[in-house]
Amino acid sequence: MIIDHISLPSSDLSRSQAFFGQVLAPLGIGVVKEYPGAVGMGRDEPEFWLVTGPAAPTPLHVAFAAANRAQVDAFHAAALLAGGADHGAPGLRPHYHANYYAAFVIGPDGHNLEAVCQLAQD
Numbered sequence: 001m002i003i004d005h006i007s008l009p010s011s012d013l014s015r016s017q018a019f020f021g022q023v024l025a026p027l028g029i030g031v032v033k034e035y036p037g038a039v040g041m042g043r044d045e046p047e048f049w050l051v052t053g054p055a056a057p058t059p060l061h062v063a064f065a066a067a068n069r070a071q072v073d074a075f076h077a078a079a080l081l082a083g084g085a086d087h088g089a090p091g092l093r094p095h096y097h098a099n100y101y102a103a104f105v106i107g108p109d110g111h112n113l114e115a116v117c118q119l120a121q122d
Helices: 013-027 067-083
Strands: 007-008 029-035 040-044 047-050 063-064 086-093 103-108 112-119
Touching: 007 063, 007 086, 013 047, 013 063, 013 067, 047 067, 047 103, 063 067, 067 086, 067 103
Parallel strands: 007 047, 063 112
Antiparallel strands: 029 040, 040 047, 086 103, 103 112
């Protein structure tokens, strides 16, 4: 791992916490710490933080690792149910490499969110 954690600004922390709680659950990621103005999410330790930020943050791209392709599919479905906008249905992206299976959604603050499994067919 080269990054210890990342913080994503949110214009509405409660809305973002509800959205990401639903979207990241299929990947085994949930809230592990909370502070005023910040919510830390991860599997065991907080690696992904939602923090109160500007009303119109610069959209970022964040890719979450999935253990298998079914998790990518579940992430995409959960994101759409949570109000995210489709930005690329689950599927292979051979222009990256032969086993790159990913799905993309746009979250509540305009961030491009991805779940990706880079393993051979599972």
